Amino acid sequence: xxxxxxxxxxxxxxxxxVFPDDEPKTIRLTLADGEEVPSHTHPGRDIVFYxxxxxxxxxxxxxxxxxxxxxxxxxxxxxxxxxxxLEDSTALIVLAPRSxx
Numbered sequence: 001x002x003x004x005x006x007x008x009x010x011x012x013x014x015x016x017x018v019f020p021d022d023e024p025k026t027i028r029l030t031l032a033d034g035e036e037v038p039s040h041t042h043p044g045r046d047i048v049f050y051x052x053x054x055x056x057x058x059x060x061x062x063x064x065x066x067x068x069x070x071x072x073x074x075x076x077x078x079x080x081x082x083x084x085x086l087e088d089s090t091a092l093i094v095l096a097p098r099s100x101x
Contacts, residue, residue, distance in 0.1 A: 007052075007092070024096035029083070031056070031091075036084035042077030045095045049073045054089025 003019060007028050010016035014035065018026040025045075031037070031054075039059070049058065051067045058065045059082040060075055066086070067073060075081075077095065 007090070018092075024094050027093045027095070029089075029091045029093055031083065031085035031089050033085055033087045037082055039080045039082040041080055042095050044098050045077035046098050047073075047075050047077050047081070048094040048096070049075075049083070050092045050094075052090045052092055055086040056089050056091070057084045057086060059084070 003022075005018050007016075007018070010018060010028050012028075014030050014037070016028040016030075018028060029037070049067075050072045051069055053069045055066065055068045058067055058073055060073075060079045065073060077098075083091070
């Protein structure tokens, strides 16, 4: 079965669940200029953070990465994450369960 969604039509700010109740968990994150998500973790998951538009500072533990549109970051969910928008921004975040292999 194939499911197709349009990101712009999703409800929920700043987080919108693209495929509710399905794995991997997929989120559209929209942040206004200066808005940020408080520091948090996603244990047991591998994360792909794809910035569709805008610019963000992606705080990962003690590291900070400046991302611009089309940048992709991959990291382990045990790391503290806190994105902050440097301008209006939209990201697609995939939180995949880590396999035991």
